[in-house]
Structures are given as structure tokens and as C-alpha cells.
Amino acid sequence: MVKADGCVAIHADGGAYKPLNWMNAPNTLVEEDDRWLITNPKGEELAIHIEESISDMEFEMGVDPGLEKDGVEAHLQELLAAKPQVLEDGLELVRREYPTDIGPVDLLCRSPGGDTVAVEIKRMGEIDGVEQLTRYLERLSHDSRLHPLRGILAATAITQQAKVLAGARGIRCVEVDYDDLRGAPSNHLRLF
Amino acid sequence: MQIRADRDDLAEAFSRANRAVGTKAALPILQGLLCRVSDGMLRVTGSDTEVTVRTSVEVQVMEEGSFIVPSRFMTDAVRRMPEGTVTLRSVDGEIELEGNGPRFTIRQLAIDDYPDLAEPDPAGAVKVDGELLLEAIAQVTVAASSDSARPILTGVLMENSDSGLRLVATDSYRLAVRDLADVKMNGSGLVPARGLRELGRTVASTVINVAIQEREAVFSSDRGSLSIRLIEGNFPNYRQLLPDRYPNEVVLGKEILLDAVGRASLVAEDHIPIRLNMGEAGVKITVQRRDLGGAVELVSGVYRGELDEVDIAFNARYLSEGVMATDGEQIRMEVVDSFKPSVIRASGRDDFLYLLMPVRV
DSSP, rough: OOTTSSSEEEEOOOSOSSSSSOOSSSSSSEEOOEEEEEOTTTOOOOEEEEEEEOOOOOOOOOOOOOOOOOOOOHHHHHHHHHHHGGSSSTTTEEEEEEOOTTTTTEEEOOOOEEEEEEEEOOEEHHHHHHHHHHHHHHHHHTOGGGSSEEEEEEEEEHHHHHHHHHTTTOOOEEEEHHHHHHHHSSBOOOOO | OEEEEEEHHHHHHHHHHTOOOTTTTTSGGGGGGEEETTEEEEEEEEESSSSSEEEEEEEEEEEEEEEEHHHHHHHHHHHHSSEEEEEEEEEEEEEEEEEESOOEEEEEEEGGGGGOOOOOOTTTTTEHHHHHHHHHHHHHHHTTTTOTTTGGGGEEEEEESSSSSEEEEOOOSSEEEEEEETTSSSSSSEHHHHHTTTGGGTTTTTEEEEEEOEEEEEEETTEEEEEEEOOOOOOOOOGGGSSSSOSEEEEEEHHHHHHHHHHTTTOOTSSSSSSEEEEETTTEEHHHHHHHHEEEEEEEEEEEEESSEEEEOOOOHHHHHHHHHSSSEEEEEEEEESSOEEEEETOOOOOEEEOOOOOOO
């Protein structure tokens, strides 16, 4: 594949999403009958020997709109901090990034019944997330002011193994819908 | 190509054009500045295709030519040169920057790869006082959204009103409206706030020519031009959001209120509002956070209203940004009730208003 900026990349039809080999632009591409020779300004060469040509296509893709990543953990944390009731009825935020001596827990909340609830937020809830929250709960449990204490693992999707492990440790798992969350009601009234 | 120029003049031109060069440009070539040398001028263009800055500087031309250099590197290199005259010349695909000792060699980028940017069309431009325009932009852009998921709310609506040019921005929680009297535009458009914020750092001058075209807004002056691609779509019908009447109002000292809100903000966070009790003595501000503590303060003011007192809560940051954007020593806060939008204006002036939704508590 030759990109608009001159970058040449060799992809396989399956497996890895990264190219098998490549030469970044700027470079010079010399097309011969059964070989492409690409040379960069440092003099490095990439030679591609072509056994058989099945199709040779060229498309004008236009201006690159850029990559936008959505639903990252930081934004999820921001949204859930504004609407902790999505995780559990009546839940109120005490603090984001509540410090412990092994790192901050994403959200510390209080339930209407007076429980302290530590919330760990992941884009994908996996066993690592359960382990991490378990460690936080252990450290927080040394502070008697936070008793009774429990945990919630919140993620857009949670694996079955993580759910089983969390259940065994008394940790609730809550899967949240990112799009719904963005539109969920908040105490901040809107103009429209 | 070969030119000689004063370091400061050159640094200023590159810095202005560099403001339009984004780190996430769609095309790698847009990391570069397009430079053209002819007729005793160096003309520099920087663009991310949404925002384009064109500027120029008088230089001593030994040889004309065009080239593209990496924007950040060139801008920083010129800025770091010793004071005085510097020379730029192209040698074997590189630009040599030299003067009073140091010499940089800067690799040129392929000029053929630079996109063909349409020249700005100044047709129908109107002259606007530069200082007033910058003030108006600063006042309204605080209310613009930065959420790219709702692009319409990231723009500032520029349109004609009964009194002149009107600028409007909203992120759905607040709305800012500023009128510039006696300025009549040739059209209207939704201009990205991100681009407007660059006006002061790029081509702003005592007089700015403003033209709203079909696809872009063009701001030009003796320093060059700033073209900003318009956002397509319909801006919310903001006029229907403005309540007809405000039966309750309080007039407060701006700085005193800002200081008090600033102190309350030490306790408040985005999710914890500050509460205002408006009454005869002025405004009592309270904020309480379960894990930390609280704050309470009375800000003296003149209250007039149908209700003896009104309780209302606001996001502290939105409130202080609105008060800060309001010009004047005294501000007037107009309130209907605890759930309807309130308005902040400068006392005795109606050319700016900041509409703010309360927080339900």
C-alpha cells in the first residue's frame, strides 16, 4: 500500500493490524517490472519483490478527518462522577481520585444507607480491574471512617471471568452504556 | 531563495502562522509553514485546513523562491537566534538560518504536497474596531462547548441583530450574547471558537476587516489574514431561551463577588454546586462538601424582587466565568426562580448578557 504522503506499507491478509514492513515518507519509490525499490533520505532501502500482480488500484481518499477516540476511561470517570446514581440509586460522589497509599481509586461514593463505595472504572472490565479494586478496598479498609466499605467495578463491558471473580469477592459489576451515559439526566439543568 | 531580515520581525511572522498549525493535522505536510519570497516580502502560511493564517513581513530579498519548513522547529529556531539580522537561504533541499554566530540547517518539506488552499475572499468585508472585537470574542467564547461530539456548540454564531453585529455562544448550560453596535455584516455564520481565540495572537490590529463568506469567515488586517472554516448546521434558537421578564434582581460588586465565589470554589468541584440565597442584605453564598467541609459568606448588594428571597444553586466555575466575562465594576444578576435560567449583565449596560442554568439541589 502506498499512502498519499508516500509512506509504503506491506500488509498481510490476516492477523496483525500493523504492517509487516514499511518505509515512512519522505522516500523515493522506483517501480520496476517485478520489484519496487524504496529508498529513504538516510539511504536505507526496502526492496519488495512481486511474484504475481492480481490487482493494482488507486483511490483518492481526500483529506484525512483525523482519528477521534471516544469512551476512554478518563471521560467515563468524568461522566460517572457527574452521575454516580447511574451505578446505584442514590449514590453520591464524595471525591474523584480518592488517594490511597498505593494510588488513587477512581471514585469514592456514599450510598443512602451510609456505605462507602469505591468505584474502579475501566473501558473493558477484566480480571486485572477486579484485582486492582481488591487492592484499593484492602487499603481503604484500614480507615475506620470509611466503614462499612464495598466496591463497584464499572465498565462498558465486563468479561465473564471478571464477573465471577468480582462476585466471589463481594464486588458488584456494573456495565454502563457510554452513549446513554452522555445523555443521562444530571443535576445540571440545560437550556435546551 | 535568500533573504535577510530582523530576527524579531521574522520570529513574529513565523509565530503568527504557527498558531494555525495543529499537532494532529490531517496531512503530514500541514506540520509545515509555506513560505513564499517575492517583491521584497516573505509571505508565510500556516494551516490545519480548518484555520489558516497568512501573514507577511518585509525582508531584504537577494533571491526569490518558495519553500516549506517544519513549523515548530523553524519558529523556535528563529526565536532562539541572537538579536539582530538573520539570513535565510535554501541550499540543497535545506534552509540555512544564520546570524551572529549560530547556524541552523532545516530540512525542507515537499512543496508539491502542500494542499491548494483557496485565497481568502475579502468581498463584503466590514471594518470593526479590533479591541472591541477581541473583547467580544473573549466574552462569548467562555460559553462555547469543547465537546467535539456536538460541533454546533463549539462555534460562535456571528449574525446581524437590530443594533449591529451579534456574537452568541452556548454549551447548553450557559449562553453568552454580545452586541457590537453599528456594525452590519454581509452575512452570518457559525465560526469555530477555537479559531476565533487565535485572532488576538495572529492578525489582530486596531482595525480588523471581517467578512463572513459561504464557507469561511475571513479576518484581515495590516498583519495578514485569518480564515476559519464555518461549522455547518443550525444554531439553537437562542432567542426563545431568554425569559421575558426577571422579577428579582440583585446588584453586586463584581470583584467582591468573584473573590467570594473563588473562595467557595475551594470547597466546590464541578459536581458540587454553590448555593446563593438572595435577599435584602445581598447574596449569601454557601457550599458544603461531605468529605471536606464548607464555606459561607455574605456578599452585600442591593436586592429588588417580588419574592422576599430566592434560593438558587450554580456550578461555581460557570458562575465565575460569567461574572468575569461581564465588563464593569457592578454586575446585575436577574433571577426568575430556582429552576429557570438567570442572567448576568453589567449594571447599566445591555450589550452583553450571560444566561446561566441553575443546578438542581
